[in-house]
Amino acid sequence: MRVKTGITNLDRILGGGLPEGYCYLLLGGPGAGKTTFGVQYILNGITESDETGIYVTLDEPPFSIVNNARENFGWDMISQETRHKLALVDASPMDIDAPAGTYRIKGALGTEDFSIDSVLGLVSTAKRRLIPTARRCVIDSVSGLLFQYEKPFIQRQQLLKLIKGLTEMRLTTILLGELPEESIDNQRFGPEAYLAQGVFVMHNIRSKNVMTEVFQIKKLRGQKFPKKMMPYSIGKSGVEIYPEEKVFV
Ligand SMILES: Nc1ncnc2c1ncn2[C@@H]1O[C@H](COP(=O)(O)OP(=O)(O)OP(=O)(O)O)[C@@H](O)[C@H]1O
Numbered sequence: 154m155r156v157k158t159g160i161t162n163l164d165r166i167l168g169g170g171l172p173e174g175y176c177y178l179l180l181g182g183p184g185a186g187k188t189t190f191g192v193q194y195i196l197n198g199i200t201e202s203d204e205t206g207i208y209v210t211l212d213e214p215p216f217s218i219v220n221n222a223r224e225n226f227g228w229d230m231i232s233q234e235t236r237h238k239l240a241l242v243d244a245s246p247m248d249i250d251a252p253a254g255t256y257r258i259k260g261a262l263g264t265e266d267f268s269i270d271s272v273l274g275l276v277s278t279a280k281r282r283l284i285p286t287a288r289r290c291v292i293d294s295v296s297g298l299l300f301q302y303e304k305p306f307i308q309r310q311q312l313l314k315l316i317k318g319l320t321e322m323r324l325t326t327i328l329l330g331e332l333p334e335e336s337i338d339n340q341r342f343g344p345e346a347y348l349a350q351g352v353f354v355m356h357n358i359r360s361k362n363v364m365t366e367v368f369q370i371k372k373l374r375g376q377k378f379p380k381k382m383m384p385y386s387i388g389k390s391g392v393e394i395y396p397e398e399k400v401f402v
């Protein structure tokens with residue numbers, strides 16, 4: 154079975170969507186569109202495929218995600234929460250009142266409890282109590298979680314635990330992650346890129362004094378995929394990818 158990303162051109166080149174039940178990684182620099190992609194994936198699942206989802210936010214407070222989605226793209230996250238199609242799980246550090254209807258599990262960041270285990274606990278609780286049918290999940294983002302583990306071995310072990318836990322819950326998950334702005338040719342990837350089933354990158358590359366947005370499928374285990382750089386943009390309907398167009402640099 155395939156799980157559609159909701160980004161039409163991407164689903165087409167993936168052969169119908171993402172193979173079900175795995176964890177994928179979407180990397181990008183600040184403002185690349187990671188959150189937009191994540192929200193789009195969850196909401197499209199509900200409206201297009203009747204697949205429910207869990208959105209876990211660690212970095213940005215939920216009111217900001219909900220407001221941006223509504224104001225920038227006209228996407229209504231709250232009504233999907235009310236219908237029990239979406240669980241918005243707040244693990245963000247800011248203790249600000251969540252929007253009406255938001256399922257708030259007390260933010261764990263900045264506390265001793267900020268760990269992979271606590272995030273897995275939040276997802277499991279949301280699935281059990283709110284949306285037992287949930288098939289999709291987004292973790293926005295994993296970078297902060299990973300920074301706390303200084304030893305690469307421990308970081309890798311914790312990441313494996315997260316992926317194992319999400320897979321056991323039968324969630325097709327997109328982990329969002331930060332990508333340091335470096336040269337596209339010698340990009341350094343963290344262990345998350347090696348452990349995920351597939352890796353997608355939203356690059357922002359400079360050509361003279363213009364920044365160009367470029368989408369790349371870096372890795373996808375078990376299937377062939379286009380290796381070329383594809384322009385993408387963020388517009389009124391969210392992230393769009395243009396596989397047939399050339400990247401001008
Ligand atoms: N309707 C729109 N049309 C074009 N661009 C938009 C629109 N709405 C939002 N944007 C832009 O989309 C960008 C992506 O925002 P988003 O929050 O998805 O990025 P992000 O990668 O999650 O960023 P962060 O690193 O802060 O988490 C923002 O820079 C914003 O300016």
Ligand SMILES: [Mg+2]
Nearest residue numbers: 187188213293
């Ligand atoms: Mg974001």
